Amino acid sequence: MTSPAVPDAPARVPWVRLALVGAAGGLLSGAFGVGGGILMVPLLITFAGMDQRRASATSLAAIVPAAIAGSLTYFANGEIDLLAALFVAIGGIVGSWIGSWLLRRLSLGWLRWMFIALLIAVAVRMVLVVPVRGDRLLELDVLPILGMVALGVVIGIASGLFGIGGGVIMVPAFIALFGMSDLVAKGTSLAVMIPTAVSGTVANTRAGIVDLTVALIVGLAATLASFGGVAIAFLLSPEWSAWLFAILLVVAAVQLTVRAIRLGKKGASA
Numbered sequence: 001m002t003s004p005a006v007p008d009a010p011a012r013v014p015w016v017r018l019a020l021v022g023a024a025g026g027l028l029s030g031a032f033g034v035g036g037g038i039l040m041v042p043l044l045i046t047f048a049g050m051d052q053r054r055a056s057a058t059s060l061a062a063i064v065p066a067a068i069a070g071s072l073t074y075f076a077n078g079e080i081d082l083l084a085a086l087f088v089a090i091g092g093i094v095g096s097w098i099g100s101w102l103l104r105r106l107s108l109g110w111l112r113w114m115f116i117a118l119l120i121a122v123a124v125r126m127v128l129v130v131p132v133r134g135d136r137l138l139e140l141d142v143l144p145i146l147g148m149v150a151l152g153v154v155i156g157i158a159s160g161l162f163g164i165g166g167g168v169i170m171v172p173a174f175i176a177l178f179g180m181s182d183l184v185a186k187g188t189s190l191a192v193m194i195p196t197a198v199s200g201t202v203a204n205t206r207a208g209i210v211d212l213t214v215a216l217i218v219g220l221a222a223t224l225a226s227f228g229g230v231a232i233a234f235l236l237s238p239e240w241s242a243w244l245f246a247i248l249l250v251v252a253a254v255q256l257t258v259r260a261i262r263l264g265k266k267g268a269s270a
Contacts, residue, residue, distance in 0.1 A: 057210045
């Protein structure tokens with residue numbers, strides 16, 4: 001009897017390695033207002049031997065506790081716009097169902113390259129738009145509300161499809177389109193991720209593509225690390241925050257591009 005070539009079983013992956021993956025994602029989550037999946041997905045692929053589909057679904061499940069911890073910390077410091085979070089979350093829940101449905105049907109090759117394109121696009125956006133810091137809360141009117149619901153749908157699709165909380169889209173959008181300060185954008189982003197990630201995880205669990213044991217270990221480590229990440233966010237200037245985030249995205253994109261090319265060559269020679 002032969003064993004599978006890709007070790008998806010959680011028992012084959014040392015828990016310390018998974019905890020480090022979660023800690024890296026948690027620091028990113030708290031510091032930049034993202035779910036951490038933008039880093040956890042490539043790390044789960046590289047160090048846990050998962051394919052893109054299972055890594056995305058498992059990462060999304062691990063995001064939930066980290067997003068809760070991070071958003072509570074931002075809320076305690078008065079850096080969350082709850083009304084904005086509500087409207088974006090409404091669209092996000094619907095979008096996450098669409099993204100989870102697409103995740104189960106698109107080929108792994110398409111998923112890899114779409115994810116890489118997303119990383120590069122967000123990195124470019126982060127360095128082009130200089131964030132600000134201060135008490136800039138959004139004045140909600142009909143058009144901004146409709147815009148936030150639409151943004152939520154896009155974020156939800158990305159969340160379900162790529163296993164990310166959507167913060168890589170939300171934070172730049174809140175800053176560039178709705179005039180939020182960088183800290184309010186990060187805190188509001190984490191608040192939106194909670195219902196969005198839960199909704200997508202429920203759909204992925206029903207489809208049997210979530211490794212719950214791995215998600216638990218990664219999620220607990222991410223939760224603990226997220227508190228340190230929030231502390232870093234308050235220490236970093238907006239410019240440094242944007243540049244460091246962009247660098248992390250580019251590194252992850254390069255890593256996934258190399259892996260995608262190697263897998264493509266293997267498939268062509270098979």
